[in-house]
Amino acid sequence: MPGEDVHISFTNSTKFYDMLVTVQFLGGMSVYLGCHLSVSKGYLAMGKTALSIGADTFQFFTRSPRGGGVKPLDPEDITALAEFAREHHFGPLLAHAPYTLNPCAADEGLRGYALETMQDDLRRLEYLPGSLYNFHPGSHVKQGAEIGIEKIAEHLNRLFETPFSTTVLLETMAGKGSEVGRTFEELRAVIDRVEQGDRLGVCLDTCHVFDAGYDVVSDLDGVLEQFDRILGLERLKAVHINDSKNPMGSHKDRHEVIGGGTIGLDAMVSIITHPSLRHLPFYLETPNELPGYAREIELLRRCAAERIGEEYHG
Ligand SMILES: [Zn+2]
Numbered sequence: 001m002p003g004e005d006v007h008i009s010f011t012n013s014t015k016f017y018d019m020l021v022t023v024q025f026l027g028g029m030s031v032y033l034g035c036h037l038s039v040s041k042g043y044l045a046m047g048k049t050a051l052s053i054g055a056d057t058f059q060f061f062t063r064s065p066r067g068g069g070v071k072p073l074d075p076e077d078i079t080a081l082a083e084f085a086r087e088h089h090f091g092p093l094l095a096h097a098p099y100t101l102n103p104c105a106a107d108e109g110l111r112g113y114a115l116e117t118m119q120d121d122l123r124r125l126e127y128l129p130g131s132l133y134n135f136h137p138g139s140h141v142k143q144g145a146e147i148g149i150e151k152i153a154e155h156l157n158r159l160f161e162t163p164f165s166t167t168v169l170l171e172t173m174a175g176k177g178s179e180v181g182r183t184f185e186e187l188r189a190v191i192d193r194v195e196q197g198d199r200l201g202v203c204l205d206t207c208h209v210f211d212a213g214y215d216v217v218s219d220l221d222g223v224l225e226q227f228d229r230i231l232g233l234e235r236l237k238a239v240h241i242n243d244s245k246n247p248m249g250s251h252k253d254r255h256e257v258i259g260g261g262t263i264g265l266d267a268m269v270s271i272i273t274h275p276s277l278r279h280l281p282f283y284l285e286t287p288n289e290l291p292g293y294a295r296e297i298e299l300l301r302r303c304a305a306e307r308i309g310e311e312y313h314g
């Protein structure tokens, strides 16, 4: 993937990297941007759909988000997608675990189910090298966050007994109900209890962090400084780029279309062009069908190119 040498340059020379990014933006190319797609027609079909709407990455559920059945793996189809993504210079593909899993459930059977499902997903993702796997840490229900954190860490320690190559991402949560992961500190506490913590990254959801009380609208730098101090920006591997229907700190988790919510287009553009973030893949999970996603991708790319152009040429 051609993005790779760009990423290496980032560690060596930020200036050179910034220049490359600028060239990419101004050349009509962009950082990696895509949306959530349905796996119902298969893996290669998702790659083709992504390309048709101007995306160069995408996210998908590994199985029905409500849990339950999963199609038998078709290695030919998934390998064809890996090849297609390489050919079209896609960014890392993001697989999302079913959101019904609860790795910190009080019930042992539910925790076992979460573990088996994630093991099976990661086994499948071995066919998609370089992809990422994102999951919701879970809800502690009445056990308290401390116990929740312990159980999530135990879940990950067991998951990592197998040497899968995919990086597993903890998602930042809005703090709806008893969700664990509503603060950067809670995610840090999980990571600290995982023996192979280097196999963990974080996926930042803009709607979730805003709903959790992080002011990405008027203090993006401050939020990123906090993230860096508590979790380390090098752990940030992916961003869910969603507007929010509700005010900051509402703990609601209701996504809105880009520019239609309380975060707003201007802040979205600041996020995707931020020097600490623009090398990352961005995934839309806004309430849209494909034409709506295509419009948002086009809008964000255009606004990002304008913003970067202004930065460099005044
Ligand atoms: Zn999610």
Ligand SMILES: [Zn+2]
Pocket (backbone or CB within 6 Å): 205, 207, 208, 253, 254, 255
């Ligand atoms: Zn959400």
